[in-house]
Amino acid sequence: IRKGVPEVVYAGAKTPEQVAKICAALVEPGRRVIVSAASGEHEAALRAALPDTPVRRSGRALVAGSGEPEPTGARIGAICAGTSDIPVLEEAVAVAREMGAETRSFYDVGVAGLHRLEQPLQELRSFDPDCLIVAAGMEGALPTVVSALVDVPVIGLPTSAGYGLGGDGSAAILGMLQTCSPGLAVVNVDNGVGAGATAALIANRATRRARCGPS
Amino acid sequence: IRKGVPEVVYAGAKTPEQVAKICAALVEPGRRVIVSAASGEHEAALRAALPDTPVRRSGRALVAGSGEPEPTGARIGAICAGTSDIPVLEEAVAVAREMGAETRSFYDVGVAGLHRLEQPLQELRSFDPDCLIVAAGMEGALPTVVSALVDVPVIGLPTSAGYGLGGDGSAAILGMLQTCSPGLAVVNVDNGVGAGATAALIANRATRRARCGPS
Amino acid sequence: IRKGVPEVVYAGAKTPEQVAKICAALVEPGRRVIVSAASGEHEAALRAALPDTPVRRSGRALVAGSGEPEPTGARIGAICAGTSDIPVLEEAVAVAREMGAETRSFYDVGVAGLHRLEQPLQELRSFDPDCLIVAAGMEGALPTVVSALVDVPVIGLPTSAGYGLGGDGSAAILGMLQTCSPGLAVVNVDNGVGAGATAALIANRATRRARCGPS
Amino acid sequence: IRKGVPEVVYAGAKTPEQVAKICAALVEPGRRVIVSAASGEHEAALRAALPDTPVRRSGRALVAGSGEPEPTGARIGAICAGTSDIPVLEEAVAVAREMGAETRSFYDVGVAGLHRLEQPLQELRSFDPDCLIVAAGMEGALPTVVSALVDVPVIGLPTSAGYGLGGDGSAAILGMLQTCSPGLAVVNVDNGVGAGATAALIANRATRRARCGPS
């Protein structure tokens, strides 16, 4: 089956050389590969190995290859609270865009300052997204709060930004799993790829039905 | 905002009397309340307290109240492997139907007998769902396997059907969170309400865009 | 030293008979004993053993004994989201009142409906409390949200109202410990006694300094 | 609302360059920023980026910026047992001082040598603090012991000084949460910022009431 999920190389447990070699084998004209959890060393090795291939960073992901994804009309909103969450959120955004979605990101939205939610929510309402990705570390409450204020599905993306007991992202993911706002589903800690792919499948399904007309 | 999520009373930590009293306060003509994690005692107390109100069981949930939800055109497939998963899956189905979705359920689909997947998957393809809910206990691998074979988003619903180490549903939920098939998002163990509500939000969004035409 | 913390009998691991016997030994005219985590059986045994002693229920606590605590002028606000949290919150309130504090309780305040916060917060501002106790189960985010909106210290009181992974109160307590709103300190799951005693020590200190005048 | 909590940059998961850049954006004449969990590299980068800004170390925190906090009259005692606890305790102290509190620290006070408690407790009694911060690693019993000997609220600050099972601070925090001395509330492991901010809110509330006179 063709789901449109792009080829993803998880760099987390691989050396820069391994990543460069795998990408060299995968990249072909007009198609792109995503390298997730890519460090600066991964990026350098990739650029050195593929000097003629465009490489673009999006958070902790790299998008390597030429061309652009075909737009599907899908729309996804992306929200997080702190600077620490941005790299993971933008990894999700990179995957969603590769799957044809248009995205809009908001970064400074936190539960310890709820007034900062108003402006982004208003902008999101006029953007009219099919789905939201909400990333949060610490106590991971932001997706619950947002989910209660919107009428589209929310993908909770817990991040490992935290400290002390539960600070490896386990407090955040448990908080999202315990949500008191039905309509929120979750991916694993720092799993930007999963969040982006799920959100794009949701949004692409919506546009597919829209193209076919109501049934 | 109006999301269409029905009123849900979580019976898990409440006495039959408490549940009956809360429902009595909530039920009104033409509207329904869902009682989740409802035991036989909860059901009996509810029927005794509201003798004129229709009460229907759907897995471990009860749907109390008259009337029927307005169909939205949304379509949701529901799959599980073992008999132990059915009550939780049907709780999810009850919520999704209250939100206007049409659902189709398949019960005997397991990873230790993959041939049993073929027939349901074929039926599901012609049903053309907007989203799938896949419930699994034990090692929780079924949602991953299914997700790899379909092009719509999958909500993984881990159940507490298991034994020994990890048998309280933690092996199942960890397995789903570790999925190697992007496009799968997860709710908490036995959280049928969350799975049903998220799936319905996904599917209702799709039909909403379909009604508006492509944009 | 005299801290004013009342005598507390933890009924959790004791039989009704043991509780009744211990209270009979402790109660004396004009002084009261608090029985925490008291079931209906504990209450019945206590009333039977001490037929002439006033026994008052406050959430899952009992206050046994005659007389009233001396008011200190301390003021404490008490907030929770769900009906499941009320018994634990009111145990905290009972302890705080025995230590001389005036209290005000608000019960229907949740993160999945932030507008419900406005009215209680406004009432609290005119009450002008020295300290807040905020109880929450599930993802335990309410104390963080409240703490960001007030300028007094907040005691987070996690409750064991939850489901699935982390549903025994561990998600709630981890969420409070990971708070992104400095000014929130925490007691153990369902520890109403600890929350009430700490809040009252905070508020009583404030009134003590007020009585002495600025130094 | 104005709580007086200073701007805090958590350096734990940030590079020296990121920290220096964020501080450069935040610092302005007469205002200070606190960098928590700051390594020597963080400090060097900060000093290099802001050569004209005073930078003072307080335990594992840095205080960057000119001027002094306005004294509020609040008084806070700070106690720990071992040298390993001092950096975390002094981070708490830095935050409390920035919020206007006067502080007094005692370092060599342990449960395995209770006689060493006498002298500090006597000094503390004449200092007459509004609140105590007690830091401890290992079994984390010191806050319980201290709390039983004073009549003001105690903030328990568990540290990650330990070894073997539970040695990452989880034994210490569990011990404090299980305290048998009501009047002790807890922040997360190594969370000096939270301890300092909560203690200062407690003490500042007391002085605020004192200034207004008894009500």
Place this chain on the structure above:
Amino acid sequence: IRKGVPEVVYAGAKTPEQVAKICAALVEPGRRVIVSAASGEHEAALRAALPDTPVRRSGRALVAGSGEPEPTGARIGAICAGTSDIPVLEEAVAVAREMGAETRSFYDVGVAGLHRLEQPLQELRSFDPDCLIVAAGMEGALPTVVSALVDVPVIGLPTSAGYGLGGDGSAAILGMLQTCSPGLAVVNVDNGVGAGATAALIANRATRRARCGPS
């Protein structure tokens, strides 16, 4: 080898009938069997099955059989803080006495009231024990505090008297394992048999060397 550890039947996971049957097979004139973790039902079944055999309760243990252990001259002190710890401590005492030790018990000794330690410690010094057993639940700090004040080895006996996170005895055992007072070794939660046997081996070794004279 002959260690003198009595026959122990662990009743925890056995029915009253099983316990009675096993004891009937083991008991013989002049020898005794210890039934650990024995409920009232276990006791009743045992007395019914062995009407002519003396059965004595010691905390949550039963000692069934006639005769008395041979005194060895060993001396063991036994200390705990709360009423909840007594049944486990007295199980340890029963085992130690069956191994020939003389014991002395103190029950109301807690870290949240250190002055209550003075009297028992003074009595213990004149008793001159070879070893101490110190039982504690909650934060389990008592063995550490005691160990710092005596010059004999201490066996820490954590009990499952606690609440909330860590309240099943895990906070207590972690606290004892993290002790900052060298000279304290630990047995498992509620393992009175292990504590009593180890203490008696320690004390019996001392008396054995004493009988042989210095070498």
Place this chain on the structure above:
Amino acid sequence: IRKGVPEVVYAGAKTPEQVAKICAALVEPGRRVIVSAASGEHEAALRAALPDTPVRRSGRALVAGSGEPEPTGARIGAICAGTSDIPVLEEAVAVAREMGAETRSFYDVGVAGLHRLEQPLQELRSFDPDCLIVAAGMEGALPTVVSALVDVPVIGLPTSAGYGLGGDGSAAILGMLQTCSPGLAVVNVDNGVGAGATAALIANRATRRARCGPS
């Protein structure tokens, strides 16, 4: 007893020098030593210390020494899904070969692409193995799926290839322990040595009985 398990040096917690020294003491003509969990540094030190000894790498193991194992006729299939699993699987293979087994490896077989299972399974059927080793990280479902499709015992070998919650191999091992396909037994995370030795004992037993004829 002679089980044929080769001498294994676990390099995980040893320095390159320690490993080289131990191997130098163990290696003798015609016999081989296996170094498990060997890094490049371990390999370099070993080659430098034993310049005349053949050293062969097999995944994360090294085989040091001359000669070849005696073939027993045993046959073992080895399967894994991702590149990250190969080093651990090949460590198992090295041990099995040293015990006289013939092995066949398949690397690109995953649960999120079940069609990729067909070709290897067909090849395996004609190879006719006595036992399979199936390595998997992430959700660890592959051994369950394979076990359901073969009639020989399967050794599940969980690997630490994963991310987020459960990503250290604990999701994988829990999933294998929760298998719904009886006939699967498990070794610890990344324990290639245990998997290889168990598989070879199984297969060697089969050939031993075959050599003796049916009994």
Place this chain on the structure above:
Amino acid sequence: IRKGVPEVVYAGAKTPEQVAKICAALVEPGRRVIVSAASGEHEAALRAALPDTPVRRSGRALVAGSGEPEPTGARIGAICAGTSDIPVLEEAVAVAREMGAETRSFYDVGVAGLHRLEQPLQELRSFDPDCLIVAAGMEGALPTVVSALVDVPVIGLPTSAGYGLGGDGSAAILGMLQTCSPGLAVVNVDNGVGAGATAALIANRATRRARCGPS
């Protein structure tokens, strides 16, 4: 494929009525069904529902149905230490026998009395089994000790017989996974069915090769 694993109904989470109904649907002349984790209530309901069907108890399993399994020539030894382990071990034995294996059981073999191992091991050597199942609770060391003394594969079967920290079988399973005796593989806590099925697959494979002659 035909593996010979019998139909198993896991009674653990089912009511007596559910179990009886499922068995009634499965049983047919000459074939048997195994009910695992069957209580006395399950047994009574089954006998009542199927009065003409032979029902035999084997530990905590029931074997329901007429006829006998076809002997395959496979031989399996079964060992445990305490009475608490016997029900789980005999469940494994029931499964292995249904798969055609001959079994021999030894019950009183413990690591705290190693001399008791001698007699059983000698008997086992003359029985010449293809595989051993070794069940143990508590610290779970018995399989390791046995595995070091035999040259056939060992299936470790951890049981939930234990107390305090790790007493739910997690200490036992961790101990087996950490074994220092290669050649031991493990199934989940109390998973007699898995142990029996794996052991029988191992032994049946051996006899199958024996029947075909050496290849």
Place this chain on the structure above:
Amino acid sequence: IRKGVPEVVYAGAKTPEQVAKICAALVEPGRRVIVSAASGEHEAALRAALPDTPVRRSGRALVAGSGEPEPTGARIGAICAGTSDIPVLEEAVAVAREMGAETRSFYDVGVAGLHRLEQPLQELRSFDPDCLIVAAGMEGALPTVVSALVDVPVIGLPTSAGYGLGGDGSAAILGMLQTCSPGLAVVNVDNGVGAGATAALIANRATRRARCGPS
């Protein structure tokens, strides 16, 4: 009180400079300080800072200072299985010797080769120790096995030598806590100081009574 426990500096969380400075302050003629968990860098810094002070390594501990402890006549046996356990065991030995005990160590004694126990046990019997320290990693079964074969108390010293699930010493410590051989008490993972001090207190008590004669 004077217990004879030497001054111990825990180097684990301290820099070489900190350790050298603390030792310089503590060391005085004829007295020694123990540095536990000391790396090579700690040792170098110490030797550089105190060029005239004798420094002796004993496993992962250093003994710094002149003179020798006064022999008390106490005798302690020390046993471990693997090379990885030796550094921790010898840290315990260093502490025990500083407290005046004579010690005897045995290193190659494992549960997967029980015959290797015979020789050491025989030597130990003629040494006639007052107490044993038994260190073990992995499944931690050695102390249980040894304890069953001797009539003196055993201190179990779990080490962090392990792999995979439970490999940080938690399997080892849980196994020792679950021991089926009463007479075994435990210290924390890698806590050589605690094991040595407890063993010496036990043995010194025995000699003290011996010196006083039987009472």
